[in-house]
Amino acid sequence: MKIAVVGTGYVGLVTGTCLSEIGHTVTCIDIDQNKINKMREGISPIYEPGLDELMKKNIMENRLFFTTDHNEGFDNKDVIYIAVGTPEKEDGSANLSFVEQVAIDIATHIKKDVIVVTKSTVPVGTNDWIKEVILNNLVNDVKVEIVSNPEFLREGSAIYDSFNGDRIVVGAENEETADIIEEINKPFGIPVFKTDIRSAEMIKYAANAFLATKISFINEISNICEKVGANVEDVANGMGQDNRIGSQFLNAGIGYGGSCFPKDTKALVQIAGNVDYEFELLKGVIRVNQKQQEVLLRKLEQKFDNLKGRKVAVLGLAFKPNTDDMREAASIVITQYLVEKGANVVAYDPVAMENAKQILDSKVVYAASTIDALKEADVVLILTEWNEFKDLDLETFVKYMKQPVIFDGRNCFEPNNVKKHHVEYHSMGRPSINNIQLLSVK
Ligand SMILES: NC(=O)C1=CN([C@@H]2O[C@H](COP(=O)(O)OP(=O)(O)OC[C@H]3O[C@@H](n4cnc5c(N)ncnc54)[C@H](O)[C@@H]3O)[C@@H](O)[C@H]2O)C=CC1
Numbered sequence: 315m316k317i318a319v320v321g322t323g324y325v326g327l328v329t330g331t332c333l334s335e336i337g338h339t340v341t342c343i344d345i346d347q348n349k350i351n352k353m354r355e356g357i358s359p360i361y362e363p364g365l366d367e368l369m370k371k372n373i374m375e376n377r378l379f380f381t382t383d384h385n386e387g388f389d390n391k392d393v394i395y396i397a398v399g400t401p402e403k404e405d406g407s408a409n410l411s412f413v414e415q416v417a418i419d420i421a422t423h424i425k426k427d428v429i430v431v432t433k434s435t436v437p438v439g440t441n442d443w444i445k446e447v448i449l450n451n452l453v454n455d456v457k458v459e460i461v462s463n464p465e466f467l468r469e470g471s472a473i474y475d476s477f478n479g480d481r482i483v484v485g486a487e488n489e490e491t492a493d494i495i496e497e498i499n500k501p502f503g504i505p506v507f508k509t510d511i512r513s514a515e516m517i518k519y520a521a522n523a524f525l526a527t528k529i530s531f532i533n534e535i536s537n538i539c540e541k542v543g544a545n546v547e548d549v550a551n552g553m554g555q556d557n558r559i560g561s562q563f564l565n566a567g568i569g570y571g572g573s574c575f576p577k578d579t580k581a582l583v584q585i586a587g588n589v590d591y592e593f594e595l596l597k598g599v600i601r602v603n604q605k606q607q608e609v610l611l612r613k614l615e616q617k618f619d620n621l622k623g624r625k626v627a628v629l630g631l632a633f634k635p636n637t638d639d640m641r642e643a644a645s646i647v648i649t650q651y652l653v654e655k656g657a658n659v660v661a662y663d664p665v666a667m668e669n670a671k672q673i674l675d676s677k678v679v680y681a682a683s684t685i686d687a688l689k690e691a692d693v694v695l696i697l698t699e700w701n702e703f704k705d706l707d708l709e710t711f712v713k714y715m716k717q718p719v720i721f722d723g724r725n726c727f728e729p730n731n732v733k734k735h736h737v738e739y740h741s742m743g744r745p746s747i748n749n750i751q752l753l754s755v756k
């Protein structure tokens with residue numbers, strides 16, 4: 315099949331690259347000329363393990379192309395994927411202006427019948443509207459079919475997820491169109507679930523909202539565990555062994571971030587509100603998450619009366635490991651608070667520091683390594699569970715910090731191991747461990 319993918323963020327670039335890897339000829343279109351220039355060289359503008367290699371391979375084998383020119387990109391294509399952003403508007407609803415522009419671009423450039431497949435996460439009813447926009451702006455006499463094909467990949471494991479997903483959801487206007495999309499995806503070897511367009515659109519929001527609910531649920535259990543002396547990891551383990559519950563997405567921490575859960579949960583509240591339904595449970599999930607991003611700060615306040623002039627090391631800035639994405643990362647709220655309290659914040663992240671510099675307060679200083687960040691620090695906060703941090707010998711904290719006080723927002727260390735070291739250790743939903751006498755705590 316000859317395919318165009320419009321938008322080369324995470325979803326567009328990974329989708330385009332993986333579709334070319336399974337044998338299709340794919341042209342990725344973006345309006346950002348710098349990005350396109352890089353991608354033509356096989357360099358991904360985003361950090362995603364394995365992506366550069368796969369891009370280079372398919373470019374070399376003449377299956378993967380990049381352009382800013384819609385004429386060239388849409389020329390002679392059977393299927394066009396829409397993968398542009400649908401960011402949050404001020405009221406929480408999804409901003410569809412990029413999608414609308416693509417619909418107009420398609421209408422004004424296509425010269426033959428096409429199937430338009432929406433990968434972007436869009437509110438229920440959007441695909442019908444996309445078709446309307448295209449038909450209202452069509453220049454040539456061609457037929458357009460619409461398909462909702464939401465994406466379920468996770469950043470950091472996007473390539474793996476594309477080849478090992480649990481299902482591919484296809485919401486189509488009719489069976490023939492659904493069959494064509496199923497055929498395109500056949501080499502992935504993933505079950506295809508076919509449904510109507512509106513149900514497919516809703517599946518995406520419902521899935522993300524449910525996963526976010528699991529996280530907020532375990533985070534509240536974690537907060538209660540701390541008060542009643544239970545261990546949230548054992549609780550999650552014991553719960554997760556019940557197949558009806560499942561063990562995934564029960565890691566307590568400092569809340570969910572990223573480009574999707576925060577925006578998609580708010581958008582679903584809006585979608586419900588538009589039909590006069592108050593999604594009370596999801597509103598609670600969002601509130602709990604906002605509070606959870608600050609839990610570590612409340613713990614820090616109990617420990618230190620005053621942070622002014624103290625060196626606070628921050629390990630991990632990205633919203634999760636294996637990505638350089640800073641969107642809605644807990645580190646944004648946390649470092650802002652620390653800076654406002656007068657702390658000297660020294661941060662280190664293996665890959666997200668360049669992006670962080672565009673977002674975090676200019677008073678945040680960036681270290682060249684973990685050890686550089688820890689040197690002479692009064693306290694360290696661990697905000698992202700990179701392996702590099704999980705693999706640290708706890709003696710590193712003892713050796714380099716002024717006082718080895720650790721606030722671990724991602725439960726990187728085993729309490730039984732921590733007990734063997736002269737550190738003070740606070741984590742999430744587990745008893746604190748204090749093996750040191752501090753000289754001047756307050
Ligand atoms: N980031 C993720 O892990 C996932 C994202 N999604 C959804 O996929 C959609 C895309 O998300 P991201 O890839 O993160 O987006 P992004 O915002 O990072 O990238 C979008 C790209 O589209 C380009 N663009 C905008 N207007 C254009 C136009 N008219 N023609 C050509 N290119 C244009 C931009 O220059 C940008 O490169 C969103 O709806 C998101 O909710 C779904 C699953 C996973």
Ligand SMILES: O=C(O)[C@H]1O[C@H](OP(=O)(O)OP(=O)(O)OC[C@H]2O[C@@H](n3ccc(=O)[nH]c3=O)[C@H](O)[C@@H]2O)[C@H](O)[C@@H](O)[C@@H]1O
Nearest residue numbers: 465466467468469563564565567569570571572574633634
């Ligand atoms: O719609 C999307 O964009 C994507 O959103 C999430 O993927 P992603 O945001 O890349 O990352 P996740 O691994 O889901 O993590 C999201 C956030 O939840 C947090 N999290 C995750 C799992 C957990 O048990 N606990 C927890 O706090 C992570 O630290 C992170 O901040 C979904 O997992 C994907 O299926 C979906 O396609």
